[in-house]
Each structure stands twice: as structure tokens, then as C-alpha cells.
Amino acid sequence: xxxxxxxxxxxxxxxxxxxxxxxxxxxxxxxxxxxxxxxxxxxxxxxxxxxxxxxxxxxxxxxxxxxxxxxxxxxxxxxxxxxxxxxxxxxxxxxxxxxxxxxxxxxxxxxxxxxxxxxxxxxxxxxxxxxxxxxxxxxxxxxxxxxxxxxxxxxxxxxxxxxxxxxxxxxxxxxxxxxxxxxxxxxxxxxxxxxxxxxxxxxxxxxxxxxxxxxxxxxxxxxxxxxxxxxxxxxxxxxxxxxxxxxxxxxxxxxxxxxxxxxxxxxxxxxxxxxxxxxxxxxxxxxxxxxxxxxxxxxxxxxxxxxxxxxxxxxxxxxxxxxxxxxxxxxxxxxxxxxxxxxxxxxxxxxxxxxxxxxxxxxxxxxxxxxxxxxxxxxxxxxxxxxxxxxxxxxxxxxxxxxxxxxxxxxxxxxxxxxxxxxxxxxxxxxxxxxxxxxxxxxxxxxxxxxxxxxxxxxxxxxxxxxxxxxxxxxxxxxx
Amino acid sequence: xxxxxxxxxxxxxxxxxxxxxxxxxxxxxxxxxxxxxxxxxxxxxxxxxxxxxxxxxxxxxxxxxxxxxxxxxxxxxxxxxxxxxxxxxxxxxxxxxxxxxxxxxxxxxxxxxxxxxxxxxxxxxxxxxxxxxxxxxxxxxxxxxxxxxxxxxxxxxxxxxxxxxxxxxxxxxxxxxxxxxxxxxxxxxxxxxxxxxxxxxxxxxxxxxxxxxxx
Numbered sequence: 001x002x003x004x005x006x007x008x009x010x011x012x013x014x015x016x017x018x019x020x021x022x023x024x025x026x027x028x029x030x031x032x033x034x035x036x037x038x039x040x041x042x043x044x045x046x047x048x049x050x051x052x053x054x055x056x057x058x059x060x061x062x063x064x065x066x067x068x069x070x071x072x073x074x075x076x077x078x079x080x081x082x083x084x085x086x087x088x089x090x091x092x093x094x095x096x097x098x099x100x101x102x103x104x105x106x107x108x109x110x111x112x113x114x115x116x117x118x119x120x121x122x123x124x125x126x127x128x129x130x131x132x133x134x135x136x137x138x139x140x141x142x143x144x145x146x147x148x149x150x151x152x153x154x155x156x157x158x159x160x161x162x163x164x165x166x167x168x169x170x171x172x173x174x175x176x177x178x179x180x181x182x183x184x185x186x187x188x189x190x191x192x193x194x195x196x197x198x199x200x201x202x203x204x205x206x207x208x209x210x211x212x213x214x215x216x217x218x219x220x221x222x223x224x225x226x227x228x229x230x231x232x233x234x235x236x237x238x239x240x241x242x243x244x245x246x247x248x249x250x251x252x253x254x255x256x257x258x259x260x261x262x263x264x265x266x267x268x269x270x271x272x273x274x275x276x277x278x279x280x281x282x283x284x285x286x287x288x289x290x291x292x293x294x295x296x297x298x299x300x301x302x303x304x305x306x307x308x309x310x311x312x313x314x315x316x317x318x319x320x321x322x323x324x325x326x327x328x329x330x331x332x333x334x335x336x337x338x339x340x341x342x343x344x345x346x347x348x349x350x351x352x353x354x355x356x357x358x359x360x361x362x363x364x365x366x367x368x369x370x371x372x373x374x375x376x377x378x379x380x381x382x383x384x385x386x387x388x389x390x391x392x393x394x395x396x397x398x399x400x401x402x403x404x405x406x407x408x409x410x411x412x413x414x415x416x417x418x419x420x421x422x423x424x425x426x427x428x429x430x431x432x433x434x435x436x437x438x439x440x441x442x443x444x445x446x447x448x449x450x451x452x453x454x455x456x457x458x459x460x461x462x463x464x465x466x467x468x469x470x471x472x473x474x475x476x477x478x479x480x
Numbered sequence: 481x482x483x484x485x486x487x488x489x490x491x492x493x494x495x496x497x498x499x500x501x502x503x504x505x506x507x508x509x510x511x512x513x514x515x516x517x518x519x520x521x522x523x524x525x526x527x528x529x530x531x532x533x534x535x536x537x538x539x540x541x542x543x544x545x546x547x548x549x550x551x552x553x554x555x556x557x558x559x560x561x562x563x564x565x566x567x568x569x570x571x572x573x574x575x576x577x578x579x580x581x582x583x584x585x586x587x588x589x590x591x592x593x594x595x596x597x598x599x600x601x602x603x604x605x606x607x608x609x610x611x612x613x614x615x616x617x618x619x620x621x622x623x624x625x626x627x628x629x630x631x632x633x634x635x636x637x638x639x640x641x642x643x644x645x646x647x648x649x650x651x652x653x654x655x656x657x658x659x660x661x662x663x664x665x666x667x668x669x670x671x672x673x674x675x676x677x678x679x680x681x682x683x684x685x686x687x688x689x690x691x692x693x694x695x
Binding site: 106154155203207209233235236240278280281282283284355 | 533536539540541581583585586587590636637662663680681
């Protein structure tokens, strides 16, 4: 049985009516058929040519007839299993299931100064240990937990971080690409006996560089799933309007869907619209604002219609600290994504865009995920939950429900108490040191680091083989 | 007459009218108006836009919109200046580009615009600029400052490559180097041997002036 995650039992949030949704779809078809996409890859252009697309080799432009677009989208499985070496950590992405993952950070956040710095290898491994222990982290993200780790050269970041994930957790993960390093990632995943989700990133507007094409082709050939993530900024690399940005991002993400399906029909795909408005003063992306949330909800609705599983980055926030802003920005995004039917949310641990991460934030996020996940499971309506007989039995005051068997039987189904929030009464809070959520999360982190034991670690043989692959990669990238 | 056309050029820049700026610029050149005066007209408007941008009276769409009209017509004016052997008064020449593997243009465009507005001559090398193209710009032009942008962590090291290659070819001392972009920190800039770093576009212009002052 795959990891359960959370099951959405409530009607999904809809920001478009049927007519508007159709306009978005037609807009995407027009963009793909008339404007097309640019691919800086001869290999990709040839694949498109042999699959009846209109290819202009001089312009490196591919224009897609509408029937091909619709056929390629139909080829994407609506749900699929990603295998872990530990069957308890298999996941099945798609449908009305919601999983959570961590959100990567470039560096570790210093909780004393709120500055960021390179993580040590020990801090990286400790963070992974915490992520492995958290119940609502169902899979691990790419470039994570930190992209900058002391004593690791940039070109080795991805292979080293993937190996660290395999060594510290049997949760499945997805992983990035950079100068062919996905070759080593795929080799390591085979040694560990688990799937890895690849990545292919369009370059907005409407373009794919060769490494993104190569990654899509490689993972598709291996029969591995691919996450296609578009990161355009509204007003910069996509239209300033939300609807226009949904059309442009969907068209871009279709670009790798088509490539993957033409290489291997039925390739498992997730799409990740990481589209944000631009801060018109600084040019930087703006997180946690209304149009970012409207984009999330609108884009998720379109992909729900296509029955293609989705990933949403909801741990992207503006705040540089673990503070109130950090809490409200991520919680609004996470709740909206969950309501709009996201299948995976990148939430845990991210602070200030992708620039910082901390396991204490991940622990707090586990409570947010737990609360939101349980919320979308909805309200059970059956004879037991309606409880009419019990209401009748208890009657008016002085009746009480506390002593009822019904209460004993069902209280564990709710109210879903968060693990590191301060839920004490005032006097209890005073007596126990007046701790806030951050302090409680720090204490929980210490406890996890002391007690947590990974389920199904790599065997000594697997670890040695992974080290051999790393050695090969280190030697390959030494002079690059 | 001179003032009339120059005023029309300025109004067209302020109105973001790409074709009109070009048309009036051609007309001014045909009327034998001093190309330095045309350049000054460009700078005057961009300087006002730069100030308003700094004071948050206008935002990127206006700043970049005005800059793109100038960018479109500037080569005509520079050609005329060269042909007439005129001397341009400027703080110096900056060659600017986004490094190889990175196609982010916004930050670089902001810095380039504010540099022009601030009185620099700018050679915009574009995005996805190879090490060789950066070196070629330094070799073939009288460049005072080389400015490199990288938004991505994965491409930040390209800046280091360019600096190393400049050292190898004995060109490093010829230019000051400033770096910026989302992936860059002050420590990283120091580590790779850049002369300066600033996280903001307005700060980059001040930095460029300071670096040339200390020269």
C-alpha cells in the first residue's frame, strides 16, 4: 500500500467557470499552434519532426497542431506510483490525493541572526533526518535540502545532495539536472532500488534549452516520472495578467509533456506551475500575494481538467525570518492549493523564496500540512457522525457528551492537535516556561535528532556502490 | 528647429513610442543636429525616469519601456558620433551581460538602463553570454567596467570562469568587474575576485561611479 497522504473529499475550489476554462484551453492551443515553442536542441526538433509537428529548423521553432496537443495530454497517466526501496514509502501521485514535500533552500538559515550561510554536511544530514521523521513529508524535493553545502563544488551539488537523500531517508524524491549530472542520479537511484522523479524546466517565454530537453528525454527513456516546472514571472517572462500567464505557462509545460510522450508514450508526468508576479520595483518575484494565489488556483483547475497530476510550491514566501509573515504567506498558499486540488505541495522548511531552509520551519510546516490535509478530508456524514441518537440521549443541560461512548469512540478523528504548536492554557503555558511555537519546534528537532531511526536504510553494499558513482562524478566534474 | 526635434524625441521616449523615437532621431541626424545633443536628450529623459524609479513614482514597465525606445535608436546616434569623430562625455563604458546558461534579462536590463541614465556608455551583450563573448567585449572596446549578472545558483560560477580567463589573458587589470543577480552574495563576489557587488540596480550605478573614481 502506498503512503496514504491526504484524500480530498470536498468539492475542489473553482476560480473559472466552464466557459472561462475553455477560453484558457483554446488560448493554449492557439499559442502552441501559431506561435509555437523554441527548442535549442537538434535532437528534440528531430523527435517533433518525426511526430508530425511543424518544425522550423532555422528558427528552432515547433508548432503543434491542436489534435497532437490534446493527444499528448491524454497520454499522461492521471495517477501513478513512485516506488521507494521501502514499500511503506511508495506514493501514488494523482487523483484526489495530496502529498507534501520539503521546499529547498540555497542555504541554511541562522536562527540567531536570521542571516543565511552555507550548510555543513552534518547540518544537511540532520535536516534530512528531520524530514525523514516528519509524518507529513511524503517525498523529498530536488536541489534539497540545501544547494550550497560546505566543501561541495557547485557542479557536484546535485549528485551529492541526491546521495545524501538516499542515505538519510527512503522517501522517494525528485532531482534536478545540470551539465548531464542526471546520469549519475539515475545510476544511484537504480542502486538504491527506487524511482527518482526527473525534472525538465522550460525557459520562459516559450523556450527550452538543450539540457532541459536532454533531461526529459533521458528520464522518459528510463520509464521514470518527470516533473515539468515552469517558473515564469508575470509581467517579465509571461503576461502580466493571471489568465495570460496560465496560458503561457501551460503552453510551456506542454512542451516537455509532448517531448516525453513522443519518446515514450505513457510517460508519467507532473506539472508544477511556479509562476509569480514580479515586484515592479526590484524585478524580483513576489511570493505570497493575491495574484500568486490566483495563479495557483487557476492553473491547478486547468490541469485537473486535463487529469495531469500537479505539484505546487507553497513554501515560497517573502519573509526572511520564521515569523508571523512567514506563517501567513505559506498557510494561505498551502490552503488554496489544497482546496484547488494540488497533488503534491512543496512546503516544509522553505524561507525567503528558495534562498533559505531550516528544519525548525519544516517541523512547524508539518503541523500546517497536517491541519490542511485533514481539512480537505472533509466532514464525514453517516449515522455515527450525525449523532442524532446521542444528541437525543444527552438532552439539554445538565447533559454532557464527555462521558459518552460516542465521544470515546470518535474523538481521535479530530480535532487533530498540532505537534509543536502552543495549545496550552495560560497557566500551563506560564508554568512550562512560556514557550512559543519556534521554541517548541526546536525542542522537537532535538528530540528527533536524538531518537529517530531511519526505516529501511541503504545496505552497506548499496552505500559503497553509491560512493563509487559519486567518485566517478567528482572525477568527471573536477576540471569543469 | 533643433529644439523642436529634440523635444519630439524626448516626448516620444516618455510616451514609449519606439518607432517615433527612431523616426525623429533619423530626422535629427538628417537635419545635421549634433549627435551629442541627441544623446543628451536620450540621457535627460532616462535620467528623469531613473530618478522617478528610485523615488517609486514609476515602476519597471515604465523604466524598461522608455529604455527600450532608446536602446532601439541608440546605435544610429553612436554611428553618427563615430563618423563625426565627436567625443562622448561619460563616466565610462560598461559592458554588461547575463552569464552563459542564464537567460534572465530583467535585472540586467534595469542596471543597463540606470547606467545609461547615470551617464555611462553601455555595451549590452545580452543574455546567455559566453566567456569568450565577455572577453571579446573587453579586448575590442575601451571598456572600463565589466558587469555580469546571474540569477541562478547553477550559473553563478560562470562569473568566476570569466574572471579567471581575463587573468589568463592579462586583461584583468584593464577593467573593474561588478557582479550581481539573485544567486550572488557579497562573499561570493569577493571569493571569485570581483571588484564590487550590489544587490540593487540603483546601488550598481553608485558602485560603478565609486569604482571609477578610485581608479
